[in-house]
Amino acid sequence: MSLFEGMNATASALTAQRLRMDAASSNMANVETTRGRMVDGEWEPYRRRIVTMAPQENQHSFASQLRRAEQEDSQGAAGVKVSGIVEDGTPFQTTYQPEHPDADEEGYLELPNVDPLKEMVDVMGATRSYEANATVFDAHKGMMMKTMEIGRS
Numbered sequence: 215m216s217l218f219e220g221m222n223a224t225a226s227a228l229t230a231q232r233l234r235m236d237a238a239s240s241n242m243a244n245v246e247t248t249r250g251r252m253v254d255g256e257w258e259p260y261r262r263r264i265v266t267m268a269p270q271e272n273q274h275s276f277a278s279q280l281r282r283a284e285q286e287d288s289q290g291a292a293g294v295k296v297s298g299i300v301e302d303g304t305p306f307q308t309t310y311q312p313e314h315p316d317a318d319e320e321g322y323l324e325l326p327n328v329d330p331l332k333e334m335v336d337v338m339g340a341t342r343s344y345e346a347n348a349t350v351f352d353a354h355k356g357m358m359m360k361t362m363e364i365g366r367s
Contacts, residue, residue, distance in 0.1 A: 220354050226270060226293030227347045233296055234265045234340040238333045245328045248316040257316065260326040262302035270295045302327055 241262050244250065250260035270293040304327045312321030 221351060223270075223293035224347050224351045224354065226295060228344060228351070230265070230267050230294050230296050231340045231344040231347065233299075235337055235344070237263050237265045237299060238336045238340065241328045242330060242333050244326060245330060247326055248314070248323065250326065259306050259324050260328070262304070262326065262328045263299050264302055265299055266297045267294050268297040269293075 244260040247260040249257040251258055306324040306327050308322050308324055310321055311317055311323040314323045317323045
């Protein structure tokens with residue numbers, strides 16, 4: 215494993231968790247947005263967005279990675295990447311508000327499928343993961359600094 219592979223893997227996780235927090239913040243900001251986008255000529259409420267992640271793929275084949283790991287005694291840290299931001303397909307919430315301008319003919323209003331409790335749980339999970347990865351990054355940086363100090367001696 216090269217000197218910076220571990221730091222690169224941790225940095226990719228920090229970036230992914232920051233994007234996860236951004237998506238949850240956007241969801242919370244739009245919790246009452248009844249005009250999210252136009253679908254078939256009618257306004258649809260805002261749809262909750264979810265960040266999906268996948269392992270970063272190395273450019274090498276499995277066999278070459280296996281040989282490399284055996285020779286270098288490496289785990290081949292690759293990191294994580296955001297594979298996409300998808301819209302949550304759960305149905306919209308409906309409430310009876312005949313006075314609202316976006317209510318249908320029967321007086322029902324569709325509200326976004328955003329649950330503030332779920333969003334807070336997502337933010338807490340992303341925050342904890344971000345903190346853990348920041349700690350790993352600092353530890354890796356500390357080990358590199360100690361290695362440099364040993365090299366000076």
